[in-house]
Each structure stands twice: as C-alpha cells, then as structure tokens.
Amino acid sequence: MRLSTRNQLDGTVLSVTRGEAMAVVRIRLTGGDEITSSITRDAADDLGLAEGTPVKALIKSTEISLGVE
Template sequence: MSLSIRNQIAGTVTAVTTGEAMAAVKVRLEGGQDIVAAITADAVKDLGIASGTAVTALVKATEVALATGPVEGISIRNQLSGTVADVATGPAMASVKVDVDGGGLTAAITADAVQALGLAAGSPVVALIKATEISLATA
C-alpha cells in the first residue's frame, strides 16, 4: 500500500496503556527518542500491538508544528528534537524537512512562520505532534 503521508518513522512499542475506548502507545523511535500515539483500543487489538511490536509512526505534514526549543506549559507531549535539513518556501506555505534521530519529518507551515522563527538549513528545532495525530502501522 502506498500512502500520501510523508512522515513515516520506524520504532518499537515500549508500553501500551489501554482504556475503555482509547489506548496510549509509547514508541521508541530508532534514534532513541520516544513518542506517544493515542489510538483506539480496537486498533491495538486488531493490529496485535504489544510491548516489543515493530511499528511505523505516521503523521501528516500538516500536523507537525515547529518550535525553536522545547515548549513548556503545553499539552503536546511529543516533542522531537531535530535540525532543519531543508526549507522550501512558497508565497503562503512552506515545507520544512527536519532530521530527527531515527528518521526525518516534514512540517507544512506558513511562510510567515518560517520567517518569524528564522528557520534555515542547520537550525535546531523541536517538532511538536499531538498524540491523537499519530497513526501506527504494523508490517
């Protein structure tokens, strides 16, 4: 299956906390950073997700926000440190490629945000992703 979702990062499940309808799945990415995906309890069961399961985390580029450093006082817990690899800016929007340990991410943000944050190749950034915006795939 081919997907339009550009952000696909491999990892291994380290913990699953299942509630009545939803589950929080902690994933250790290949580079050592951790993320949490909030998926349905049915998906955990249907995909056979358990500690040790190899997964691919999928995130649409429009769901990745960027900051110039770690952000405190925010409910977004997925904060991946990385470095800007490339910025392609158009009149309104920009595509920012970020190298993170274990893979790469693309963030679709406004051109104004690129300018305001001073983003360029080599800039240190933190990619912010809500747990509810991460999907998981198994092989």
C-alpha cells in the same frame, strides 16, 4: 502498501496502556527518541500492538504547537 503520508518513522512499541475506549502507545523511534500516540482501543487490538512490536509511525498534522518558559 504505499501511502501518501511523507512523515513515516520506524520504531518499536515500548508499552500499550488500554483504557475503556482509547489506548496510549509509547514508541521508541530508531535513534532513541520516544513518542506517544493515542489511538482507539479497537485499533490497538486489531493491530496486535504489544511491547516489542515493530511499527511505523505515520504523522499527518496541520498544526504543531510549541511552548517555552
């Protein structure tokens, strides 16, 4: 499948925490950095996400906020 999203990062699922409607998915990217994604529980189930599942994180954002102390 070819996608228009240019920010595509390979990784592996570290954990999936399922709530009533949403799931929080922790991913270790190639290189060792970790990111977290919140998706619907139905999407996590449909994708069969579990610890060790290889994934591609597709990042499409119009805003990135930063903060410092």
